[in-house]
Amino acid sequence: MRLTADEQAMLDGAEGPARQRAMDLLVRYGEALGAERLVDTNNVCATVGATMPFLRDYCAAHSGGLDAVFSEFSLDSPDVVEIPKVKVYSCHLQQGLDPAHADRQGIGPEVVKVYRAGEAFSGRIGVQLMNTCTPYQIGNIPAKGEHCAWMESSAVVYCNSVLGARTNAEGRESAGAAMLTGKIPYWGYHLDENRLGTHLVDLQIDVKDTVDWGLLGYWIGEAVQEQVPVLRGVTHVPNLARLKHFGAAASSSGGVEMYHIVGVTPEAATLEEAFGGKRPKAVLKYGAAERRLALERLNSTASDRNVDYVMLGCPHYSIDQIWEACQLLEGQRVHENCNLWIFTPSAIKRIADQNGYTKLITDAGGFLMTDTCSAVGRVLPKGTKVAAVDSAKQAHYLPAIMGIQTWFGTTAECIQAAITGRWSGG
Amino acid sequence: MRNIVLRGRKVVGGASEGEALVTRDRISGWGGIDPRTGTIIETRHELRGKSFKGKVLVFPGAKGSSGWSSQFHIARLAGAAPAAMLFNEMTTKIALGAVVTHAPAMTDFDRDPLEAIETGDWVRVDADRGIVEVTKKEEE
Numbered sequence: 001m002r003l004t005a006d007e008q009a010m011l012d013g014a015e016g017p018a019r020q021r022a023m024d025l026l027v028r029y030g031e032a033l034g035a036e037r038l039v040d041t042n043n044v045c046a047t048v049g050a051t052m053p054f055l056r057d058y059c060a061a062h063s064g065g066l067d068a069v070f071s072e073f074s075l076d077s078p079d080v081v082e083i084p085k086v087k088v089y090s091c092h093l094q095q096g097l098d099p100a101h102a103d104r105q106g107i108g109p110e111v112v113k114v115y116r117a118g119e120a121f122s123g124r125i126g127v128q129l130m131n132t133c134t135p136y137q138i139g140n141i142p143a144k145g146e147h148c149a150w151m152e153s154s155a156v157v158y159c160n161s162v163l164g165a166r167t168n169a170e171g172r173e174s175a176g177a178a179m180l181t182g183k184i185p186y187w188g189y190h191l192d193e194n195r196l197g198t199h200l201v202d203l204q205i206d207v208k209d210t211v212d213w214g215l216l217g218y219w220i221g222e223a224v225q226e227q228v229p230v231l232r233g234v235t236h237v238p239n240l241a242r243l244k245h246f247g248a249a250a251s252s253s254g255g256v257e258m259y260h261i262v263g264v265t266p267e268a269a270t271l272e273e274a275f276g277g278k279r280p281k282a283v284l285k286y287g288a289a290e291r292r293l294a295l296e297r298l299n300s301t302a303s304d305r306n307v308d309y310v311m312l313g314c315p316h317y318s319i320d321q322i323w324e325a326c327q328l329l330e331g332q333r334v335h336e337n338c339n340l341w342i343f344t345p346s347a348i349k350r351i352a353d354q355n356g357y358t359k360l361i362t363d364a365g366g367f368l369m370t371d372t373c374s375a376v377g378r379v380l381p382k383g384t385k386v387a388a389v390d391s392a393k394q395a396h397y398l399p400a401i402m403g404i405q406t407w408f409g410t411t412a413e414c415i416q417a418a419i420t421g422r423w424s425g426g
Numbered sequence: 427m428r429n430i431v432l433r434g435r436k437v438v439g440g441a442s443e444g445e446a447l448v449t450r451d452r453i454s455g456w457g458g459i460d461p462r463t464g465t466i467i468e469t470r471h472e473l474r475g476k477s478f479k480g481k482v483l484v485f486p487g488a489k490g491s492s493g494w495s496s497q498f499h500i501a502r503l504a505g506a507a508p509a510a511m512l513f514n515e516m517t518t519k520i521a522l523g524a525v526v527t528h529a530p531a532m533t534d535f536d537r538d539p540l541e542a543i544e545t546g547d548w549v550r551v552d553a554d555r556g557i558v559e560v561t562k563k564e565e566e
Contacts, residue, residue, distance in 0.1 A: 025525070032437045032521040032531070054461065054500050072503075073496060076526045151492040168518040171495030173526050188518060225452060225489060226517055255452065255489035255517065301469060375457065397457040400467045 001030045002037050010181055018084055021077040022177035028076075029174055030185040039186035043142050043165075044090040045135050045150040046175030048074055048127055049118030051096030053378050056111050066121035074176025083125055086179040091128045091135045093152050094316075096377045098369040105372075105379035127179065131371040132345035134244065134316045136163065139347075144266055147190055149178035153257070154248035154315045154393065160258040162243050164266035166190045169257050189258055193276070195267060197230035197260050199223075200280040204287040206235050211410045213242040214392035216286060217249030217256075219294040223284055226255035230274045232262050241321055248315050249392035253297075295426060298392055298408040301399035302423070306337070307407065309384040310418040311374050311398075313343030314391035319351050321411070322368070326357045328415040329364045335421035339381035340366030343373045366418065375401050388417040388425075430542050432558040434512075434535035438524045443550040444509035446543045446560070447481040449473045452515075455523060456493025464506035482549040483508040484539050487515030494519035499526040510551040512539045512558060532558065 003011065011023040026038060050059040050069045062068045064080040071077040097107045099115050122129055130138055133152050136159065142148050144164035150156050156169045168188040170178065178184045188194055201223075207216050220229050229250075238246065238261075250256035260268035268274035312325060322344060334340045342361060344352065349370050352358045358368045374380055374387075375397040388407040389395050395408035407417070409425030417423050451472050453459070458468040464479035479501075488494050501507045511524055511531040524531035530553035539558070543549060546563040 028438075028525050029522050032525050033516065033518065034435075054504075058503070073499065076499070153490065153492050156492060169492040169494075170518060171492055171522040171526075173495055173499070174518070174522050185518075221489075226487065226515065252457075252490060255487075255519070297470070396469075400469050401457050 001027055001035060007038060007183060016084060017081040018075070019180050021071070021075045021081055022180040025076050025173055025177045026181065026183055026185065030187070033185055033187045035185035035187040037186050038183040039147050039190055040182055041147045041149045041178055041184050042088045042182065043140070043146060043148040044088060044175050044178045045093055045140065045152060045155060046090065046170070046179065047093045047151065047172055048122060048176065049092065049095050049115065051111060051115045051118060052376070053096065056096070056114055059114050060110065066117060070176060074172055076173045084180070086126045088179065088182040090126065090179040091130045091140050092122055093135070094133045094373065094376050095131050095371045097379060098371045101367060101369050104367065105377065106382060107379065130345060130347070132316045134345060137316065137318055137348065138345050147184070149175050149184040151175050153251035154244065156257050157247035157251045157259065158244060160189050160195070161247060161260065161265055195258055196228065196276040196278065197274040198227040198281050199229045200283045201229050201231050202283065202285050203231060203233035204285055205291060208236045209410065210242050210245050211390065213238055213246040214249045215291050215294040217246035218253045218298060218392040218396070219286060219290050221250035221252060221254030221256050224254060224256065226257070228258045228260070229256065230260045230262065230268065230271070230280070232271065234261055234264060237264060241318055244315050245391060252393040252396045295408070298395045302386065302405040302407045304386045304405055305423045307386050307388045307417040307421060307423050308338055309381050309387040310338060310340045310414045311387055311389050311394060312411065312414060314373050314375070314389065314394035317342060317344040317348070319348050322348070322352050322357050324411060325415060326360050328412055329366070330360060332364055332419045334365035334418050338418050338421045340418040341374070341381070342366060342368050344368065344370060346370040374398060378402065380404070388414045388423055390414050428562050430560040430562070432535050432537055432539060432542055432560070433556055434532040434558065436553040436556055437521065437531040437533055438529065439554045440530040441552040441554065442509045442530050443548065444480055444482045446484055446545055446547040446549045447473070447476065447478050448484040448540065448543055448545045450486060450540060452487050452489040453485050454490030455488065455495065455497035455519065456491035458490055459497055459501070461497045461500035462504045462506060464501050464508070477506070478508045479506040480509050482510045482512065482551060484512045484543050486540065487513050488517050488519035488523060492519065495522040495526050498523040502527050510549070512551065514538065514540070532556065
């Protein structure tokens with residue numbers, strides 16, 4: 001890999017041991033990719049805390065504290081180095097718990113201490129504590145063409161496809177190194193030619209509400225894996241929530257990091273622009289049978305209709321989704337055998353507090369939580385056996401990670417299940 | 427003994443050997459494996475319940491969460507990493523995941539390792555020389 005003078009100086013240790021380790025990791029990673037060089041970035045999204053399962057234990061067992069955690073898990077460093085301030089704009093993604101609901105989430109006080117220590121560490125090195133999988137919902141909205149280094153597959157696909165900014169799906173180590181150096185390999189979706197569509201998907205049914213977009217994403221991810229689908233035939237322009245659910249689903253069942261919707265997304269004004277004038281590798285059709293198949297796959301783990309947990313907010317809910325849930329919940333009561341947890345960024349919860357939504361949810365017997373989700377934090381109400389969700393992504397991961405049955409359906413079906421304790425959806 | 431030799435490109439250097447574990451399904455890291463045991467946990471994966479610990483893992487590539495690398499990173503620290511990784515599709519997830527796993531890794535082969543290698547074959551990987559030697563299991 002060719003390095004510029006400033007990159008070589010960092011690699012030689014001119015800016016201290018932490019940035020030396022960071023540059024060493026970026027060079028090993030870039031060479032593994034076959035990248036020719038690095039590119040400057042001023043927008044990094046990553047996780048640096050130690051509140052996730054396993055890291056909690058590592059942190060507790062290691063005397064080096066958060067410097068040791070960052071050295072190992074964010075730099076792949078062979079030794080513990082002191083972590084200096086980040087060089088570029090860096091945002092924290094989701095954490096492993098909501099400190100305001102730690103007890104309810106089955107999290108002990110020692111892990112809350114790790115959370116607080118991580119908070120202090122992030123503040124000291126200059127990582128913005130957005131604590132969400134959806135930084136684009138609370139102000140980190142990169143410009144079209146901006147080079148980013150983001151983790152979180154659902155945010156990566158949104159960043160590339162909806163915003164037209166440029167990022168690969170970075171991991172904890174590469175994003176950590178990018179924070180300290182302002183560099184990331186110039187490879188993949190940073191280059192024009194890799195952003196072009198590969199597969200044309202003709203929609204033969206109306207794709208309207210959020211559940212439709214989740215199902216479409218889940219089917220497409222499995223069909224195209226890590227390639228770039230182009231959607232034609234969209235009859236209803238999707239909003240943020242629908243695009244968020246679509247991308248999250250496509251990056252769970254497959255590895256979609258970029259898609260185009262002709263006439264909607266910024267690099268696909270026309271079909272020709274989306275494919276760069278080339279022919280699609282394949283043309284796929286999405287109709288009623290494909291939608292049904294996606295729904296069957298998502299519900300393949302569920303058989304017991306007695307639901308004891310309803311989880312909303314994967315990816316983290318926007319304020320309009322909280323509003324929708326509140327309209328469905330108003331004047332109702334969560335069933336005594338069921339729990340309702342809704343997850344959102346703390347910045348959005350502040351608006352929900354002001355609007356009275358937090359109180360409405362609490363009065364109904366549910367909880368509005370922040371910072372984490374059930375799959376990332378492995379946090380469930382005690383004794384949960386059967387969950388219901390409106391997120392294809394969560395329905396994909398929750399049974400595998402937590403070993404519980406999971407139903408997938410509309411937000412209204414989920415709220416109904418919370419009220420009755422029974423799944424009445426498809 | 428019938429041996430097959432594949433040539434490819436080094437992703438992570440080093441040499442190691444082990445029994446092959448082959449899948450045509452892409453692998454999810456976060457939410458797809460239990461890093462403490464190296465077991466595949468994804469609900470509809472053909473290797474569900476099987477562990478890659480100490481095996482030469484042969485697979486098409488990575489999918490899913492950007493937590494891919496951190497899960498394989500944890501697997502290394504937990505002593506549950508594969509002995510080597512051989513794959514076809516280069517992505518950032520797998521490149522970084524291979525780098526932090528510290529096990530020899532290769533891609534860009536002169537013939538498809540998914541065709542040439544079967545679960546149970548004995549595989550020697552010399553990533554620095556770009557060579558994979560396969561001893562078929564029926565002749566063991």
